[in-house]
Amino acid sequence: xxxxxxxKKFMVLNDSFKAAAFTQNHIAQGYLSSVPERTVxxxxxxxxxxxxxxxxxxxxxxxxxxxxxxxxVNEAKKLLLLCEKGIIDKTRFEIKVGNHIFEVDEFHGENQxxxxxxxxxxxxxxxxxxxxxxxxxxxxxxxxxxxxxxxxPYKNW
Amino acid sequence: xxxxxxxKKFMVLNDSFKAAAFTQNHIAQGYLSSVPERTVxxxxxxxxxxxxxxxxxxxxxxxxxxxxxxxxVNEAKKLLLLCEKGIIDKTRFEIKVGNHIFEVDEFHGENQxxxxxxxxxxxxxxxxxxxxxxxxxxxxxxxxxxxxxxxxPYKNW
Numbered sequence: 206x207x208x209x210x211x212x213k214k215f216m217v218l219n220d221s222f223k224a225a226a227f228t229q230n231h232i233a234q235g236y237l238s239s240v241p242e243r244t245v246x247x248x249x250x251x252x253x254x255x256x257x258x259x260x261x262x263x264x265x266x267x268x269x270x271x272x273x274x275x276x277x278v279n280e281a282k283k284l285l286l287l288c289e290k291g292i293i294d295k296t297r298f299e300i301k302v303g304n305h306i307f308e309v310d311e312f313h314g315e316n317q318x319x320x321x322x323x324x325x326x327x328x329x330x331x332x333x334x335x336x337x338x339x340x341x342x343x344x345x346x347x348x349x350x351x352x353x354x355x356x357x358p359y360k361n362w
Numbered sequence: 363x364x365x366x367x368x369x370k371k372f373m374v375l376n377d378s379f380k381a382a383a384f385t386q387n388h389i390a391q392g393y394l395s396s397v398p399e400r401t402v403x404x405x406x407x408x409x410x411x412x413x414x415x416x417x418x419x420x421x422x423x424x425x426x427x428x429x430x431x432x433x434x435v436n437e438a439k440k441l442l443l444l445c446e447k448g449i450i451d452k453t454r455f456e457i458k459v460g461n462h463i464f465e466v467d468e469f470h471g472e473n474q475x476x477x478x479x480x481x482x483x484x485x486x487x488x489x490x491x492x493x494x495x496x497x498x499x500x501x502x503x504x505x506x507x508x509x510x511x512x513x514x515p516y517k518n519w
Contacts, residue, residue: 237402238394256431260444
């Protein structure tokens with residue numbers, strides 16, 4: 206398992222990305238720990254579920270320790286009940302742009318109105334094509350961490 | 363997977379349990395979350411490793427939600443580095459007494475001097491044989507939680 210995740214985050218200017226999406230899934234996720242040094246996330250994405258542990262980002266805000274295991278959905282449902290308040294509810298669209306996949310999350314519920322795009326890279330210096338719906342980069346802004354949104358929903362910003 | 367753990371904890375009067383042990387293993391364990399409502403534990407026990415999530419105990423202090431998965435040792439070692447300070451170091455002895463197995467933990471390091479026995483039961487009312495080295499019950503005393511000891515080592519009590 207790859208244990209370092211390198212990614213960039215961006216605002217999204219409009220919803221033209223939806224027409225280009227090759228897949229979309231509902232995601233419900235909660236946190237057993239939302240402490241930035243060691244977040245523990247339970248995620249149900251479509252028919253699959255995952256337990257994911259992440260560490261702090263490095264100085265650039267791009268690289269982060271990540272450990273993930275698929276777990277049975279029935280177990281994920283029980284673990285979600287154990288999570289901190291603030292379950293995140295969102296739809297994830299995946300869009301191929303050039304050689305990369307953008308994951309765009311449209312948030313619902315307490316975070317309605319927020320749309321964030323992420324791209325995973327193989328290195329911090331890898332280049333990629335920017336689609337016209339891609340807005341300002343927010344990689345270093347910890348308010349856009351889902352673990353932060355879980356405790357500080359967008360509607361209260 | 364069974365998702366409720368029912369157990370009782372006891373002090374240990376002397377180390378005569380060691381001669382009766384059918385197995386013993388070194389355990390190193392840390393916590394990604396030591397919050398009692400949702401502890402997340404990484405454990406390396408002998409050659410095997412586990413990720414374990416537990417909830418609060420019920421009113422009797424005996425029953426507790428528990429979810430556990432075996433994980434590769436190399437991943438457990440990396441996850442241990444991510445844990446809160448206060449890695450627990452202990453030797454676990456397993457002793458068969460009547461129809462039950464007692465797990466006796468002899469703590470090292472910051473918790474040296476502490477020895478605790480646990481027995482897992484099928485119900486809160488199940489009876490069991492008490493060996494002569496078994497001391498006072500401490501099931502309801504949260505100081506004996508390993509997650510508590512991790513932050514409040516025995517040497518500081």
